[in-house]
Amino acid sequence: VSAAPARAAPGPRRAAPAADGGEVLRIDVPGDFHLPRDVCSYGYFLLEPNHWDPATTTLRRVLSLSDGPVRVLIAQPGATLTGSRGRGRPLRVQTDRPLDAQRRGEARAQIVRMLRLDEDEAHIRAFHRLDGRWRRSGRGRLFRSPTFFEDLVKTVTSCNIAWPSTVAMNLRLCRVLGRRAPSGDPEFPTPARLARTRPSTLRARCSVGYRDRRLVELARLVDRGGIDVAWLEDPSTPDEAVLREMLGWPGIGPYAAANLMQLLGRYAHLPLDTESVRHGRLVLGFRGSAAEVMRRVRAHFEPFGAHRFRAYWFELWAFYESRRGPSPTWEKARVGSSFTAARL
């Protein structure tokens, strides 16, 4: 099992009232956590309802709580856009409406998941011992969604499609099916909302194409308890059992399943796709057919064992940054919609 061992999650301190009717929470973070670096570590930070603002180094998005949506603005006061200044400082989370104790706990749990604040620092150090290239920058955490369901939908919307279409699908899913927080920003659709949406509506209004039926079926599985998220996220559940289970879901093949594995903190699996072939040829210098290059890419990362995905992904990410500049400086409107391997 390669899942990161769970540890007591850092908690929020008491809330303070904010000027706009919401409140401010403080969330302690692990000593190595750096908001700009760790948010801008995986492409999902460019997908709705996430908004990373390089100018203010804040992440804005709507969370779906049991009493409705709330918009949060997440900052790490003192953290610089690039470099490491401000590492380990607590997060300042501003909401757009007041929260009671239960909803504060829900918001905290979702932020902890999204930013992987409960990932054991020892696990990241073990990765750095195996792959020293990232020790200096401290890269190790990978951004994900506040819920497994959102990761599942985002993964399906990134299959067999160019990146700008993935961006458009997530934008439309939020605008068409997401409820609005008091600030007016939409949430990501809940499993219940997507489960009762007609596939034809999804196709017509969200441009998801043939993924329409698969997305509704997945939402029904999650909404009706057919997918046991706690079991998937339990570090004691063997990787192979999780993989086998996911390959049985509609729309989930080898690539999507391997990607969901890393999103669950199980880094031993490589979601290889055409981008991996490009990377193998351009960066690693492999020759031959796509199948041959993919085989060599797989073999290349084999020595990284339980940390294969992170070694692969940060190498890929470093290549993107060599073309586009540091990821925390990427502006969604400029980079997000045109970000495809073919145009790098």
Added chain:
DNA sequence: GGTAGACCTGGACGC
């Protein structure tokens, strides 16, 4: 078990 072709969308390209 392996493989070919269909499934959709939107960008690129040619006219």
Added chain:
DNA sequence: GCGTCCAGGTCTACC
């Protein structure tokens, strides 16, 4: 401005 081609991962039918 319009039509055509193409990329992209999963699924199904077929061998």
